Amino acid sequence: MDQSIELHFDAGTRAFVLQSNGHSLIVRHPFPTFTNESRHTIHRLGGRSSSSKSKSKSKSNSNSNANGSTLSNKVLVEFVRSDYLDMASFINITPKRKKLLRFLGLLYIKGNTYLGFITGEETVAYSIGDRIMRITSVDFYCLNSDEYDHYLQIDDMPDPTREGNKPHIYPASSVRKFLMSGSFYYSKSFDITTHFGHRFTYSKMKTRLVGDNPYFRVFMWNSFMVSEFIDFRNRLTSDEQISFDVCGFLTTITRGFAQTLDTTIGDSRAQLTIITKQSCFKNGPLFGEWGCDEDGAVSNFSESEVLVHTNKYCFSYVIIRGNVPIYWELESKIMKKNILSSKKVLLGRSFESSQFAFKKHFEELERQFGHIHIINAISRDPKSYKGILTQAYEEHIKFLNKSRDDEIKEGILTESQPNKLSYTYLPITTSNMKKYGYSNRTQPDIYHVLQDSIYRYQATVYDIEDGKFTNKQLAVFRINSFDSLTKANYISKVVSQELILSAFRIPIGEDVVFKHAKLWANNDEQISKITEDYISTSNKLNTSRSMTTKAASSVKSQISKKYFMDIKPTTSGMLKLLGKMEEQINISILNPIHDYVSKKLAKESQYYSSEGEISLFAATFNVNGINYEGDLKDWLYPSNVKDQDYNLVFVGFQEIVQLNASQMINTDASNLTSWERNILKCLNQYSPQNSKYVSMWNGQIGGIAHLVFIKESDLNKISYVEGSLKKTGFGGISANKGATAVSFKYGTTSFCFVTSHLAAGFNNVDERHHNYKSIMKNITFSKNRKIRNHDVVIWLGDFNYRISLPYKNVIELIEEKNYNKLFEFDQLNLEMANGESFPYFAESEINFPPTYKFNNGSHEYDTSEKQRVPAWTDRILYLSRVVKPINYGCVRDIMFSDHRPVYGQFKIKVTTIDKQKMSELSSKFYAEYKKEPGNEKFIFGSDFSFLLDDDRQALPAPSSEINKWWLEGGKSAKINIPELNNDELEPDKHHVINPRLPINPFEPTNEPEVILKKLY
Template sequence: MGVLQRCPSENTEYYLIVVTRCVKVCVLLNSSIYKIQEVDVISLQQPRLPGYKSQDEDNWVKEIKKLMGNESFYFSVSVAGDSRPLDLTLCAQRRARTDISDNRFFWNRMLYLHPKRFDINCDAWLLKVICGSVEFSSVYMGNHAPKLYVISRLSCERAGTRFMMRGVDDYGHVANFVETEELVHVETLDNVILSYVQTRGTVPLFWEQPGLNVGSHKVKMSREPTISGKAFSEHMRFLRHKYGGLAVINVLGTGVTGKSQGEAALSHLFQLQHKTCPWSCDCPHIVFDFHQECRGGNTDNLSRKLQPQIQQQIDSFCLFCLRGGVVVQEQRGVMRTNCLDCLDRTNRIQTFLGLERLDAMLDLLGEAATSGVIKHRLRSKFEDMWKDNGNKISQIYAGTGALQGSKIIDGARSVGRTIQNNLMDSSKQEAIDLLLHGNLLDNYLAALARTVLPQHLQYAPLSVLKSVTDRIPEFSEPLPLKVCVGTYNVNGGKHFRSLAYKHLSLDDWLLDYSNNNGANSEEEKSNKKPPDLFAIGFEEIVDLNASNIMSNTQWSENANSWGHELEKVISRDENFVMVTWAQLVGVALFVFVNEKHAAHVKYVNVHTVKTGMQGNTGNKGAVGIRLLVHNTSIAFVCSHFAAGQKEVNERNQDYDSIARKMIFNLKVPLWAHDYVFWCGDFNYRINLPREEIVRLVKQSEWDLLLEHDQLLLSQKENKCFPGFKEGAIKFAPTYKYDLFSDDYDTSEKARSPAWTDRVLFWRRRYKWQENCPWSHGNIDHYSCAALKQSDHRPVLAAISCEGRKVDEAKLDAVYKEVVSSLGPSDCTVLVQCVSGKQMGEELSEKVLEAVQEAMDALGTLVTVRFQNYNILFTYDSPKQALDAISSSPIKVDGLEFSIKLKTERWQELLEEEMRFCMDTTTPLCTETIPTPPDLPSSTSLLAPSSVRDVLGQLYSQSAQSPMPSPCPSPSFDPGRESSSGSEPPSDDEQTSPRFVPVRPAPVRPAMPSRPPPPRPQYSSPTHGPKETSSASPVISRAASKPVGNSPPLPSPPRSSYSVETVSSAEGSPLDGSSVSSNSGIASSASLSRRDVPLPHYPNTAQQDPSVAATPPSFPSAYELPSIPPPQQAPTLPVENLNSQSPFPPTAEAPPSPHPPAEAPPFLPPPAEAPPSLPPPAEAPPSLPPSVPVRTETSPPLGACILRPNGPVSAGGPPPLPVRGGAGRSGPPSLPARSAVPSLPPRTLPTVPGRALPTVPPRK
């Protein structure tokens, strides 16, 4: 396969990787395709000793063997032996246009680099390996035997495991990008080849999905969407240039339930970027919620709902046809399908598209494939092949096969994925990185080269990288940067939202810091240059309780809220964009960049280190964020060290552990950055008694206090922060205060004041800077702010530093000059005798020794060997070999020897070597895509800045339906109820229940101990309800017709509640509670059954023939009233309070929405007391309606909710008579009610008897 290079500490190690076991899969055209089953890794520098055992190998060697032996890698060998084998990196249509390999699918291309430097014919010695799947089958079609293939090629540009590699990178490469080709070859039918290509890949945004906690695979934006536009545009540009036409099929979920919110928000962000990108705005983006549209595994909906939306693109893109070596038809575009993982749902969509294109392929085959039996055979074969193909891709990315709908199989694979993600993915990811980026890992030189060189030049030989980076000042210019770093221990609170802190402002800390205590000089106050970067760290952003510590909190609502508030505050004068943020339990770090630099930020990465309980818990630890601004690499660290006055050694150990373990992607250590800014609550104390400290603080004797500062004392002994710089401390200790006070701790513990909250920074000095003026940077400001809502004071440091910005034209000139002056990579020269004698035969040992001494004087020799009649001398560096040929010829004992390079075309070979690291993808079709005009700059940045904001945009205040999507799915019905059938599991094995409101529900008002008694009101059949300026909402059921002496009707559905208004008089009991039963009156608001449960009150029968078919008014605790509720409910007489209260005693939890089993659904009116009709229109309005008399057997009072078939009590009080009735001078008393009427007898049909056989007695 090739030679693997490892460069730990810039010492290159070489290992030969060979295939030791493989199995033949099929034959395609003139080549046999093999699947790799086992490989071996052999060191080229340390020979294996006798008794070697594979168990003694390094861990990385075992992981490489395990990776290459998982039966996912394939290579081809020519059947003829002398011809060139089939290039598996190319699809059939590209093979018809070129023979240049596609580096995206060339997985062992980096193993070619070292042999290429020695001018070895790699095509003759090495294999080209792809990763993916090759499925093969054949059928009989009359006199023909077509061969069927499904070939998937996984891209190596952003390769990795499921939860280790997500989204897009800075160059536009997405994770799990797979090109799948469906191919039919009929050799006996004009050697026809039919091919159809489609692609998949994750959403091209910066996002991640932590998979360490089972069931909590929440989507998190690893980089805010506002700075994802450049990478997204690069990805779409590549697809358009290399595939022509493009149609995006987005099958992410659109539901808004808890576990599906992140997926819906990610889909919405994808659509927004798609519309604002100039390369994709004219391409269709079809949103198809697979779980919603194909609920219960009903994939027939794909042809009914999805196909009509994409049929135009399917027909216009066509497919590839090669007949007799002549291209008959080209494919002019591809379908790009994605779900969350691009696994299970994507497999089904691609299977559907492949089978749909199969019919078009058979049409091109002619009459030989028109038989229905033939079509059925081919379709059945391809269905099985597509299923196996999906399993192989899922095995590579997730570690298990694809989910296919079987509960037993899917459950087992879900458990397997959980184990795989938690235990094995990290080691597998390291093996993938080593195979693809071996020489870029774990060395400082490669880390520096990544900051200044383009991607393809980063894989150049180390000698080239060293020579180029030593000349950085020649092709770069200084870039002044101002960085503000703050730290604040917030003691677990949301301080910016509380009314108690409304007089406090974060501006005093972050923006107006020059007015704070500790301003260093007047020059500082005059320095008004806005910051270029903000890094703000928090400690104890959540309570450090056992729940948060054990759950290893990496995302909290509190931290998210702080991030949004910080962005608003710092954007007062200049627009800032959040790059990313990270959290480890109580430690959180936010990084913002000035909007003018947003397009020049890349290589963003996050890492966390735990130090609590010997590195096992995150109650103490650190969060690190690295990024590249232009060409300056910066790392920010926020940490929380061990507490305690005497725990100095533990704090020093915390620092050492974090400094060693803070290693970012591609094994970039903390010290490989240009700048390191370290802030946090370090908990270093002052070695003085508390009384002495307080006295010196009152006298502002900062220098005397700093002489006993534990951090400075440890730093002098090189026990922590060696080489770091800190601003002059001219402010009081920041710990520990009483809340909302300037007094230090007055509690029983009486902790000593100390400068626990600090900001330090470090700058790396390179070799090329040794002879140049150099400084760490200028500390413009260092002070604390008077925010008193915590027991700590926030600290901020403003630092001016020097960055670099590379000039691409100058870099290209320097690189060419370095290459031309450096020499060959093999460092080898050839010495030949030109005096006419044969060197190997006639020269004596004395002459040979003299030649070697002469060559040794020209440089440091590594090896000497013979080749035919020549001598090969290998030097320590290419430069020494290049200098040696300038001494040619040399004379020894009268003989003349010429010196020349063994590899004279070394510059061409270096160009060929770098070509393995470049984009070599040939466009799929001959049609060229013109460069679109740029869209207005206002659309380059998206309005939403996080998943939380996207959800706020997605859904309206009532959370009833999503807002219109920029690319809506015609088949999506946001108001559709969830069916009772089971939902297919998503890619992370989670179902999607119905959504709940995203916005918080309104605060439930306190329920009164006794509701205001309603008063009766006349209602006319010809008039609507009496309208007043005051109204209160009433929950009622919509009646289809007025209620009279009609037979009982079934209850209406529970989803037909509405809110109506009834009149009331201010300051007096209600004049009436009856409202017209006219169902045509429009309701003022609607309350869906899905939103909140309805309250339940005891059902009580009541005789009131004068009350219409609407309930009396009572305040709803689940809807916002249309007017403010009354200040105080009217009181009832004491003598009427002898019955049970109709309302529950407490209102903390909503009562059950279902009535008790013993409560009848309705009670018809008694036969002896028929209800009276409403009064006529001409009746005087002052006459009160008749009121029933209460007896001793009456049930508890309750409000009456009437149904179309009669009144039903729901727990409210009965209506009261009008004030001023006969014989009454005081407030009205509650009248008695009659006894509960008996239920009318029901006549049931006689059940005919059945003759049952006699059961014989048991023996």
């Protein structure tokens, strides 16, 4: 197991070969780039020469690769016996002063892919005889570019320290620094993310179980680097998996704490060990005063395992802790000189939506541990923010337990299925902790309350002499104080101490109690430090974000803090390691088996995937700062909409608060809450199928608010919810204009909903266009996804585009209901036709009068001195191939604002995948491949074109906002139609885009692009 890795490199093809224990892992990029041709040797894998054509091809693809094209994240991998390879063209670049101890996987950052290795370690703990190592040093090597080759130990490479050579910039330096911080651990003999009970149950199996359990993967901090390698390894034969593991080609690491202390129990030497693993899978901040995400993952979640190993017994006990698993965040009020004056807990979602995530959280824990006993150490003081959180927590627990009782009565659940959560309120104080201390043998305030449960739940005990388990842990304590740090750690210490004292049949000496307490104290010091360092840095650099209690209600806090961690220098390494930077995308491993199975799965997709149709109701309303509490039925359930059983409801508001200076700085969220409550009431009151709706997501930036509702029965189909925002007012610094957006998946179909308020003013067309471009550019989600990178985009709001006609003419055409004539002068229509703003978006036909500007409380358009020209400022656009528009209209009888609410209904095709059927089919195809003659010993050669579509090897330059590859020579994508521009000069002519043009722009046709209106 101590076998180190040798690294070999061919500069001509940039192929890396990792060799260990008689086996090789070949890693190549299909199209490497070369910045220095003088260092470019001409050898290929297997000793074959590369042609000048291959070199030019590599160079020609440099731009697309660096920009994250469809090829830049592809990596070619094969695992073979070393004696199969001809290594004549390879140089051994294994570091001379270090060992490559283990392979960490592949890391993608800013268009480059890096191979990561552990190069330094120290033994800090033992898990039933197996060593646990702390990582002290790591190194990275760039796979696809020679930009960092001066770090490779090759004789003819230039020395970076010499004058005139490249600057000393280490690849992936922030990740390297983060991994070398002293808080990362791994084991050479087992998956560090698991605990003893899980490992030892399967110890008779020859191969390790890596990543087989979703619960343990939340503790795998290099999951972004190794997820594809886990799949690659698990598809090997059993014998190949053993070799793969021994070679060190798959290593899982965790972050937290590990330590072992020697002691004596009876007349036997013993080892006391603690292993704590922090979770890294939550969307949004991993640490601090936050609740959970849509999948039930919660901040500050960790698992601690206490191990006692003697020559007779192995003892294991697991305790978990984490913040309250509902939707909540802390709002702080900062007064002058950064003095914290008050705190307030914000419960940002509806009870039903929060309950769904709450249930997910505990169902996952129950699958792993069975029964869950909650210990809540947060104050119950109803006047404090902590008391409000405790009250909400207890309500969710009661609701879940009651629903399970009801399901048992109705026969839906049996008594053996998930039972009720146990709950203990344990208000431990800091003074009590100091009074008893870590080293005291008992803590009555805790012990007496939990005594019965401690003994009933037991611990996992393995009898070494008999070779069997004598006890098994039957339940787990889930502990939380407000921040789940010191108090939760102390309670964990008391519980595990009592179990150790009761588990062994011989007296336990004071040395065991002292060493056990010391381990927990050291654990608290380490976990608190690495957690609080992150929190304090974020808070220190982000004080302005929370200047008042109201500021935290803005989208800046509600979205950014819920779904993204602050990108600060001290956290960028963590974000990059976890793959959470916007430009990062997942590595895709290509190999013959993968290619074969993928193609077979694609042909059989109808077996495991299915298509359905859902109904979406979208609406936008500029409410002019008024909080309306009247009946909304006419808006949400219009009479002309026949199918009113909506799956999703998306509502965007503008001017939900008055657009004054104070509201733009300290936004009041009370109006948003009121509107959300009123909409939910209407949806549930008038639903024709008695469907129940819950709030799925909400956000606010200044006067722009964004609400998404969903049928409660469809909540389980939603995943990957992320929010984003962009301010565009006053050059991007003010929230009076801008956009909010949410990205999510319904089944496997990706959605993006955008609400925006663009620049006002009759003549500010250019400014609105710049607003559009700024929003398109700056609204981003994880993996560098933009608005357009979704299957379905619905963009609505107050776009503020006007009708370029005099007031009198517009009024006359409205009275005539000649909306088609009016539409010809609509600024947004002309912008879209000219390829300016919103290119490729579509809009349903407008057959309703302009929605702006009315006298408040009246059907009359503006009769003030300004006489603002009526316009369709409120619009709903869509961009998708799977959207079918059904209705588009406005509600004239809701008259409290100077705008009228607009709505649209859509039918949308969505795809769902049965993952179990897909997995079964995948296993079948892998077995088929292995049986075909010759496939069992396939080796990568110099030509990988058979793994890639031929037409992808000569791709044109990527498209940009201005130039598109499908236009000859990469010409500008902006369209200028002279006929439309000349209409202003020739009022008797009214040209329009020919509606008879085929939908597919590439389809041959004899139809003219532009025609006179009278021709159709």
